[in-house]
Amino acid sequence: MKYTTFNQKVSNPLTEPMFFGNPVNVARYDQQKHNIFEKLIEKQISFFWRPEEVDVSKDRVDFQKLTDSEKHIFISNLKYQTLLDSVQGRSPNIAFLPIVSLPELETWIETWSFFETIHSRSYTHILRNLFSDPSDVFEDIVLNDEIKLRASDISRYYDDLIFATQLWQTQGEGRHHVDGQDYLINQRELKKKLYLCMNSVNALEAIRFYVSFACTFAFAEREMMEGNSKIIRLIARDENLHLTSTQHILNIWARGKDDPEMKEIAEECHDQARDIFIKAVEQEKQWASYLFQHGSMIGLNKDILCQYVEFIATHRMSAIGMESPFEVTTNPLPWMNNYLNSDNVQVAPQESEISSYLVGQIDSEVNADDFGDFDL
Amino acid sequence: MTSETSISEDMDKTRIIYQVRLVNTPGPLPCTSKCSLLDSLESHQLEVHSHCREGFCGACRTKLIHGEVEYITDPLAYIDDDEILPCCCVPKSDLVIKLG
Numbered sequence: 001m002k003y004t005t006f007n008q009k010v011s012n013p014l015t016e017p018m019f020f021g022n023p024v025n026v027a028r029y030d031q032q033k034h035n036i037f038e039k040l041i042e043k044q045i046s047f048f049w050r051p052e053e054v055d056v057s058k059d060r061v062d063f064q065k066l067t068d069s070e071k072h073i074f075i076s077n078l079k080y081q082t083l084l085d086s087v088q089g090r091s092p093n094i095a096f097l098p099i100v101s102l103p104e105l106e107t108w109i110e111t112w113s114f115f116e117t118i119h120s121r122s123y124t125h126i127l128r129n130l131f132s133d134p135s136d137v138f139e140d141i142v143l144n145d146e147i148k149l150r151a152s153d154i155s156r157y158y159d160d161l162i163f164a165t166q167l168w169q170t171q172g173e174g175r176h177h178v179d180g181q182d183y184l185i186n187q188r189e190l191k192k193k194l195y196l197c198m199n200s201v202n203a204l205e206a207i208r209f210y211v212s213f214a215c216t217f218a219f220a221e222r223e224m225m226e227g228n229s230k231i232i233r234l235i236a237r238d239e240n241l242h243l244t245s246t247q248h249i250l251n252i253w254a255r256g257k258d259d260p261e262m263k264e265i266a267e268e269c270h271d272q273a274r275d276i277f278i279k280a281v282e283q284e285k286q287w288a289s290y291l292f293q294h295g296s297m298i299g300l301n302k303d304i305l306c307q308y309v310e311f312i313a314t315h316r317m318s319a320i321g322m323e324s325p326f327e328v329t330t331n332p333l334p335w336m337n338n339y340l341n342s343d344n345v346q347v348a349p350q351e352s353e354i355s356s357y358l359v360g361q362i363d364s365e366v367n368a369d370d371f372g373d374f375d376l
Numbered sequence: 377m378t379s380e381t382s383i384s385e386d387m388d389k390t391r392i393i394y395q396v397r398l399v400n401t402p403g404p405l406p407c408t409s410k411c412s413l414l415d416s417l418e419s420h421q422l423e424v425h426s427h428c429r430e431g432f433c434g435a436c437r438t439k440l441i442h443g444e445v446e447y448i449t450d451p452l453a454y455i456d457d458d459e460i461l462p463c464c465c466v467p468k469s470d471l472v473i474k475l476g
């Protein structure tokens with residue numbers, strides 16, 4: 001089905017499925033099928049921040065004091081975060097917007113992706129401050145084998161869905177022969193690809209980011225690289241919200257609250273989806289060994305980090321109704337919670353530059369009690 | 377209604393203590409309706425997994441087996457019908473819960 005930027009067919013967005021219904025026409029939010037997405041948009045916009053507002057100038061001095069193995073951890077970490085946000089800054093738009101059918105979800109996807117581009121800009125802000133020419137760091141992202149290994153797994157499900165959608169839009173359903181390969185395109189196949197892609201994105205937001213967050217905050221625990229940590233804290237808050245959105249989408253499907261065919265697919269592809277999650281956990285553990293290959297840092301080593309990945313994976317898997325194969329029940333990095341607490345993100349203006357304003361914070365609620373001491 | 381009675385009623389309202397029982401833990405814990413259930417549980421030296429403490433990350437997702445809670449912040453994280461987010465709710469009755 002050909003995509004149209006303004007679908008002139010009259011459709012009722014309250015009865016459309018989230019994906020693969022009619023393309024969205026009027027961007028209206030007065031009525032919503034799944035109002036959670038508008039709430040997420042509002043919350044996300046209230047989190048707005050700019051990397052330039054965070055002062056990272058002291059980090060340059062700290063960075064010079066790090067040992068070589070710590071420098072390796074810090075820089076590899078930033079490279080990986082840059083890769084993740086490079087993918088996330090464009091992929092939800094390219095993969096999901098052509099097939100989305102609800103206005104509130106369409107706008108959520110755009111808002112989500114936009115925030116990932118803020119994250120990407122913040123890595124340049126951090127690196128520009130550390131090096132007079134950060135080119136080497138950026139250029140290594142497409143050359144480094146360890147990063148490439150992750151990149152191909154992260155982008156595979158997106159690329160699959162995008163290509164299948166393109167074939168469907170240009171050639172319709174059926175068997176298509178492109179560049180010596182056969183592709184079977186029908187609604188069911190497309191929906192399966194969407195389901196697996198959403199699971200892969202969910203694993204990315206749920207697990208992949210957290211290994212690098214842990215490293216960043218481990219530096220901050222030693223009062224090192226604090227500007228960087230402030231930025232990553234803002235990023236972590238955003239990522240938490242993005243994770244919530246993919247968990248909602250997966251749960252809405254699985255509980256049959258949207259497209260009944262997606263419920264069937266969720267059951268049919270449950271094992272495959274679970275494998276995507278477990279593979280992400282394994283890859284992150286391998287990444288931890290790469291980070292610490294030249295030595296550990298105070299407060300963090302490969303084993304603790306691997307335990308943390310398993311611990312967080314157990315929680316994330318249970319949130320989408322998956323059974324976890326891991327047995328870590330206590331948090332091996334309890335201090336992580338302090339950095340992920342959104343209260344600690346908003347800092348007092350005298351301590352640092354303000355990165356979030358609360359707009360329109362007027363208490364407009366009036367209770368009958370408020371008039372209690374009124375005498376006429 | 378005079379001003380005095382309305383104030384004393386208000387004071388009472390903020391002071392209500394409910395008994396919160398945890399599955400597999402002996403004895404109920406007194407929790408106030410004045411602060412979030414998460415804060416109350418932590419004041420009893422309980423370790424509850426939590427991140428955002430604002431209802432959007434879902435880290436503190438907890439099973440509500442019996443009782444009623446009231447949300448002080450609209451929860452954004454996905455929760456099942458029998459689950460609550462202690463970070464943004466207060467007890468409205470005695471509770472039986474199971475930590476995740």
